[in-house]
Amino acid sequence: MALSISTTSTTALITILLLLSGGSSTMASNESINIPKFDIDQLEFALNLEYLEAEFFSWGAFGVGLDSLAPNLTMGGPPPIGVMKANLSSFVRDIIAQFAFQEFGHLRAIKSRVKGFPRPQMDLSAVAFATVMNNAFEMHLVPPFDPYANDINYLLASYVIPYVGLTGYVGTIPKLQSPTSERLVAGLLGVESGQDAVIRTLLFQRALSKVTPYSFTVAEFTSKISKLRNDLGKRGLKDEGVIVPLVQGAEGRIAGNVLVGDQNSLSFDRTPEEILRIVYGSGEENKPGLFYPKGADGRIARSYL
Template identity: 65%
Template sequence: MARRTTAFLIFLVSALKLSLVVMATTAGDHNCQPIVAGDTDRIQFALNLEFLEAEFFLNGAIGRGLDSIAPSLARGGPPPIGARKANLEPLVAKIIEEFGYQEVGHLRAIITSRIGGIPRPLLNLSVQNFANVFDNAVGFKLIPPFDPYADTTRYLLASYVIPYVGLVGYVGTIPSLVRATSRSLVASLLGVEAGQDAVIRTLLYERANQTVRPYNLTVAEFTNRISGLRNKLAACGIKDEGILVPLSLGAENRTNSNILSADPNSLSYARTPPEILRIVYGSGSERIPGGFFPNGGGGDIARRYLPRA
């Protein structure tokens, strides 16, 4: 146990040093600057994450997705790859089911507003895709491959991968919106997304020191590795932190708990659409689709970065 604790502290200190280097080297980087886009395109871009969350939560909790619950909202887009029901404890299953229905409401709110919708993009929610994400996060091939549907802890870790990306996207979007109706809509969406992320992080924090079987890594170590991967892929500094951090990164430098990921003033981090694409594609480039979006995201913002046929 002492050896594991020492190794984890070394990892956290190294992560802090890396964060300072990354923040220094990305300041002024044009890849991290705001993009030019109107309200409609910005909010339609968010639909990519809303589709992803809806399908993952609904399938994980009840074994059925958007095509069963509200097929018109998919707008003719293809069904997701590999999504299925997870082996969840009853309490978590109920929470995730509620999250799924909330995402249906989010999709409806956007699509039926003046913003309008986009067809659901092709989504990859397969075990293989999640296994690739977790292999990249920990830096080696996990054996057996990480299966997000196998049990509650692994599903919560997989859930940790997704909603926070949408949350920081909404935080980054609001200041650029022009219409009051757009700002009101996105603020309302952000409120629920932030709540979902907080619940997921809290459930994981309760398990922070548990070893994730059959792997020799704790829940906290997995969250730190996933956050590190997202920072690396986005390439715009540290905007993501796990559920346990060194005091120097905790709230007011007084706690190593990190149930809500936030900056030194406890304000939410923000990401641009290109940063988000680099993360969800898993490629580190907004121009190279893959990961959760094999054919790329939908809407004008995502499509502008894809190679033209």
């Protein structure tokens, strides 16, 4: 039976969240953990996508974001452009609400270990996501894709985001120098992987359904988005849709692809450079755009600008 979030329960959740986040303004200053500079740079880079996910999921579920629910986490950074509440069923809204609160926790966890930086300028408008879809299909979809219109559109827009961060964490863990950092990133990876699996499962359930009003199926959308990310990343195949040619499926024996992985079903990895190429939409780590019109923040991202 579908779960639902009533107005009362939503208000209660928001109240609890505000109480929990209210005393964390001295986050990193209260920590005495000695983390190597290399690890600090990696952890701070991750904040870019965590900010993006926190805002996208929070606005999608509640119609408000960090400024209303956990303002201390923004560190004074500008609010996202164009983001709005999505037209979701009660079941999907409940899932996205869970994702939002999880992302708040991720931001808090990272900032408890490193200083961090203010929320960067992000563009989460319908235009930004329409651009992704137009680029994926190499044509202008008519009407323009609207990520906030319904469950399917929002899930497809969500498909664009967490997986990129997931591959980044897979690539980061082997390079970290501190067990504290490794434990943190492993914890982040676990939940990000879960979010991606939920999104992919919900889309796989509808894989052969047409995405109204277009002639393309859900599976075709996921395949096109994945191909676009592979092309932008410029490091070969690290991304696959929810239905793949048999040879690409697990053990080369199945076309369903709820969880994406290599020939041994191990998660793909990406470097910060690959991630920037994808989230900038430019294919270049030194050319900001798309979701980060002014560029991502942190020493790693800034070093390319």
